[in-house]
Amino acid sequence: MQGPQRRKAGIVVAVIGGIALSACGDSTVPGDGTGDAGRVRIEGRGQVVSSPRTVDCFEACTMTLAAGDRLLAVAARDWRFERWDGDCAGQTGDECVLPAGGPVEVVAHFAPAPQDLSAAQWRKGDLHQHSDHSSDGSLGRQLGDDQAPGNMPLADIIAQAEAAGLDFLPITDHRTHDQHYDPQWESSGLLLIAGEEANGSPHATVHGAVDMVDQNARIDGEPDSRVVQESIWLAHSQGAAWVTAHPDDGSVDDDGVPNARADALGVDLVEMWNRASYIEGEIDYVENRWNAGFRFGIAGASDNHFKEFWLLGGGTGRPATEVLTPALTDRALVDALRAGRTGVYAGDVLSPRLRIDADFDGDGVYEVRAGDEVFVPAGTPGTLRVRVEQGLGNRVLVYAAPGRNAGALAEVVGSSVIGFEDIVLDIVAGDTPTWYRAEMRSLGLADPSSLLFGTVLGPYDLGNLFQQLLAQVRAMTSGIFVSTGPVEPQGAFLPPPDSGVDDGAEYALGAPGEFAGFADAAYDAASGRLHVVGEVHDAASTRIEYTVREADGRWRAPLRLDDSGSARFPRVAVAGDRVVVVWQDERAGQIPRRPAILSRSSDEGGAQFGAAVVVQAPDGRAMHPDVVLASDGTAHVVWQQIAAGEPFDVFHATIGSDGSVSAADNLSREGKVVAAASGLDARSARYPASVRPAIAIGGDDVPVIAWQDNRFDVDPLWTGQTGSGEGTDPDDWQIAVRSPGQAIEFLGAADAADRHVDVLVDSDGRTHLVWTAKPLQAAGANLSLQAAVRASGAAAFAAPQPVGAYAASSARSPRLGLDADGHAQLAWFDSRSADWRWRVMTAVFDNGAWDAPRLHAGRGVSSWPVPAGPFVAFATTRHAQRLQRDRTQQVYVIDGRSPVAMRAARVPTAKGQGLLPPLADADCASRGAH
Structure with missing residues (x-):
């Protein structure tokens, strides 16, 4: 196909992640x-x-x-x-x-910024793989109503993935994060990344999240796209990639037409080839969504549950998803997934593969890659290149919008046994949006595992059996999207416009087009300084940045504290001029995963920091630290830690003012029953997990540590044992709390998953606990907040009470801090906003009880708040210009004393959906810092 003569012009903009400022x-x-x-x-x-x-x-x-x-x-990014x-x-x-x-x-x-495209490499993995941590994780369990023994332990799956030559692997068990607490989540041969198959409908695989992505309950009168949208925004608030799984099952009606769930914005990838479902319907779905203006890449998935298919050439990595990434790190992989830089192929060593890229400035460099959007004036000529590797005897079809129904743009039979050959097409940008993709089909019979698993057992259309046997898909590419400007999706069930208002929030950390989040903040009342730390991502790494707001409102320039590019989850503590920051870090690399706990301290109010100190570097994983300071400047640090053959436990150590680190104490092992699996049932292992610790300290300098713990579940980390169990319901997590040398006290209900705890000692010596509680239901259930208080000198906590209760919303990530008056203040993010966006809520403990909550109605999706004195630090997407591909999330701070902030803090209506009008100035003044 010949186009007009190309002209050189600097008019191409390849938008990676949809930055549009x-x-x-x-x-x-x-x-x-x-x-x-x-x-x-x-x-x-x-x-x-x-x-x-x-x-x-x-x-x-x-x-x-x-x-x-x-x-x-x-x-901005790039x-x-x-x-x-x-x-x-x-x-x-x-x-x-x-x-x-x-x-x-x-x-x-x-x-x-110069982009070195040659540095990127294609890495292969499987984005959809189950173990016995899923309810139907093995064949016997599916045939035996989840009650037969399991034979899919993590170790076997990881060994199979290593043998298949995969570079990376998530284990995406159904609606759980517990597989990551299994001591078998370990590999020295490939990169393990966090994964989950989330949601009730449609299913989604989520990659790079830090915890379970709990799907909210459906709200009567709202479209089904709302809970899907909330799930996507929840995953993105963690910097994770969200992938629509087998879209022919959940995202379309019986007639194959996309339903309301398909209108959710921000999907990063769609499974265009799920081995266990109908590939032709999945291809139709992807093309339909692209034609409607949705922009995402494609994924492949073995969706493997059955070890029995491994001997037939099926199972892990068949098909495989290839990801074009500049480094083999979890951040680089997840970043590339979100950008759609992907392709899919059958997964065998000799399987043919396809690549697609384009050149729109005529310099001969194909700078536009799979998944990219290109904004150029109509009439701009370009060159499309499809690279065919090992394609002998296979048909390569190149399609442009509207897709297969309009026929192929080009069809070529591959002739290369080894190496590659290029299909080069001249194209011209039109005045309407378009896209280009390529696929390869085999002229021979399907491989044995597909004949058995894909055709005989799979949901294939028997009328197209000839096509399934003699035109089997062998490889596919993500799309390249070309338009004159950003494209807005079309749909009847899109999210409402942002109803947020000016809330007076001040910028703290992060860049346009990039992710910043998981902030922590500490306020020093004597100096009036607010100290803020956050996790900031670029295309291949994560780093810890620190900044300070002075008492006069001036901000210091951000300071980077790590030197590894793999630092995560910072926490900060301050007392006068002493500042201590802790985080987890993988300085030695990520194969195997060996995060350690590091710390840096300052005795100059954060103006300068000393060298990093290693708090704990086990032959395992040390993660999720927290820190407080005693009156003498000693830092108390807690974290969760696991090693081979051991469960996750909570550890405690101190850092002296001279940088010396004490020996670590295990706070959670007492009373645990630990057992390895029998050879007959993978689910018989027992490794109760103690995770997500939080620490506080009072005027007596005695630290109080709380965590979530599942030792009382009948089968911790699993969904039943032989003869019991049905469905992937959450474990009976409980809240554990203790001080060093004291007994553990447990709180929480046996019929709920009690998780995500925080702890605080207020100025009156009361100890506060707050956590989320979820019914023991896998998906479609909201999280609520529970709080308990122990009076100064009391032996035990009072009975837990709900905070900010509203049954039609879900509450996440509660954090505690002292407000400007020394009261306990609580902040969390919540789904009760009428425009579907997660927003920050706060409440204050006053006169012996938590007062009515306030919803802070600032713009954007707001998440992960932390209160500190008169301030609340949080993550927000308020400067993301496109809901579907702009990943801008930054850390901002609200000064609760400002009239603008107080006017934006609204009390929800009785229904909890709409918001009351802004508060009058007099009302704001009467509330003070509350």
Whole structure:
């Protein structure tokens, strides 16, 4: 196919992750009002913020600025800060100190960051694999109503994946995260990443999440797309990839037409080839959604439950998903999954493979890869290249929108036994959005495992049996999307527009187009400083950044604390000028997974930090630390830890002011019954898990540690034993709490999964616990909050009570902190907003009880809040310009004393769905920091 003569022009924009920045956004808390109106303009892609914070600027904006104020330039993903012009000209670095005198005119220049496409490699894995941690994880269990012995332990599956030559593997068990607490989740031959098959309908595989993605209960009167949308946003709040599993089962009606669930935005991948379901229906679904303006990549899935098919050439890695990634790290893999940089092939060593890329600037470099969006003017010529590897005798078909019904754009029979051959097509961008993809089909009979598993047992259309046997799919590519600008999906059940308002929140961490989250914050009342840490992601790594808000509202430039690129889950504690930050880190690499606990300390208010100290580096995994400071500056650190043949336990150690680390104490092992599996039943193993510890300390300098614990479940980490069990319901998790040297006290209900605990000692010496409680139901059940308090000097906690109860919403990630008056303050994120978005809620413990909760109605999806003094730090997508592909999530801070913030804090209505009008100024003033 010949197109018009190509011309060289710098007009291509390959949007990875959908970065599309628009004009200035929030007006945040202004300074003292004595400055001049300064004008800031941005060239390129980035963000400029002032200190003190006034306006978040993305193109051009006006700020109230004064001499000595600072501007911080934050480059967007795949861009870099280049230089300042105007009144900041000549200042080096990404900070500018404003000069005195007159209105300020500033230009911040950002330039594209060079992308080394040659550094990326294709890595193969299986995105959908089950073990006996799923209810139907093996053949006997499926045939025996979940009550037969299991024969799919993690060790066997991982060994099979290693033998198949996979580079990475998630174990995506049904609606559980417990497989990651199994001591067999271990490999020195491939990279293990977190996975889950989430939700009731449609199923979704989630990759890179930090915990179970609990699907909310359906709300009467709301479309089915709402709970799917909430699930997607919940996964993305963790930086995870969300994949629609077998879309022919759950995302379409009986006639094959996509249903309401298919209108949820932000799906990163769709299984276009699930070995256990109808591939032709899955291809039709993908093309339908692309034609409707949805943008995502494709995935392949063995959806393997049965060891019995391994001998037939089926099972793990057949088919395999290939991912184009710059590094073999979990962050690089998940980032590439979210970008759709994927392809699928049959999975064998000699199986043919396909690649697709494009060139739209005529320089001969194919800079546009599978999954990318290209924005170019109509009439722009380009070149599409499909690379065929080992394709001898196979038909390669290249399709463009609207897809198969319109016939192939090109059809070629492969002739290469080894190596590759290229199919090159001249294409021209039209005035309507289009897409391109390629697939390969075999002229021979299907392989034995597909004949048995895919055709005889699979849900195939018998009328197309000839096609299934003699035109079997061998490989497929993700799409390349071409349009004149960002494309908005079309559907009857899309999420409502954002109803959020200006909440006065101030920028803290993160860049446009990238992820920042899992923030922690600590407030020092004496100095008025707020210390904030967060986890920040780029294309291949994770890092820990730290910043400070001074008492006068000025912010310090962010400081990176790690040096590994694999640091996660930071926590911070402060007392005067002493600041201690802890996190988990994989300095030695991720094969095998060996996270350790590291710490850095400052005795200068965070102005400078000492070298990193290793708190614990076991021959296993040490994860999810928390930290508090005693009055003498000693840091108390807790974390969860596992080693071969051992369960996860909670450990405690101290760091002295001189950096010395004490021996670690195991706080949770006492009373546990631990047993390895018998050779007859993989589910007979017993490794009760103690995870997600939190620590607090009071005026007596005695730390209090709480965690979630499943030792009282009849079969911890599993869904039944031989002769019992049905469905993947959550374990009977309980809340455990103790101080070193004291007995463990347990709280929680036997008919609920009690998880995600936090602990605090308030200024009156009361100890507060708060956690989420979920009915023992796999999916479609909301989480609620429970709280318990122990009075100073009391021997036990009072009976737990609900907080912020509303049955039609789900509450997540409760965190405790002291407010400006020394009261216990609680923050969480909640789904009761009328526009479906997760938003921050808070409540205060006053007069012996938790008061009515307030919903903070700021813009965007808000999550993972933490209260600290008069502030609440949280993650927010408020500057993401496209709901489906822009992954912008940043850390912001609300100063609860500001009138703007108080007006945005609303009390939910009785129904809990709509919101009351903004509070009057007088009402705000009467509430104070509450």
